[in-house]
Amino acid sequence: DVKVTQSSRYLVKRTGEKVFLECVQDMDHENMFWYRQDPGLGLRLIYFSYDVKMKEKGDIPEGYSVSREKKERFSLILESASTNQTSMYLCASSYRTDGYTFGSGTRLTVV
């Protein structure tokens, strides 16, 4: 089974902190994605990557950056966390039209 592992299930950070969310997949997928999930808004795409060192903005990239130095790892960075970034963050990877495989999510609370 393809596995997508997110390093933390729950995270609490203070306003202004720099936050790193890590995601690792073990099936050599080229495509990786970061979404945030909020009640009533569904999933919104933050950033995605089709290959190592490549990244593209999604629909809501403001306040976020990403890093993909190795094929299996895709990191989401909150440069200066704010309370409106409190959310569930979901990482996913995919191969062609197989559909996404999601991680279990990281519930981030910024206080």
Next chain:
Amino acid sequence: AQSVTQLDSQVPVFEEAPVELRCNYSSSVSVYLFWYVQYPNQGLQLLLKYLSGSTLVKGINGFEAEFNKSQTSFHLRKPSVHISDTAEYFCAVSHSNFGNEKLTFGTGTRLTIIP
């Protein structure tokens, strides 16, 4: 640009009754369509997908969906639901552009099964 509309945010259904969760999409090009399920405190899991061919697609856990191009719909159905089907269901669409499988998701439908 593509978009997905899930008209029903919450659907309560009695156990063993049938259910239909509605999904409509808009896109100017050919699309791929997906349904995902999210159980409490978990990530999303693929239920089924339509890429091409037969418009009736069967997935896991007894679910099926029908692609209707003229109505731009991809409704999810199950003839008899179980308590374990309680979850949130997301419809998603992507352009059928090889190498670009970026998905756009709907806002989700919360299915509650009443014993």
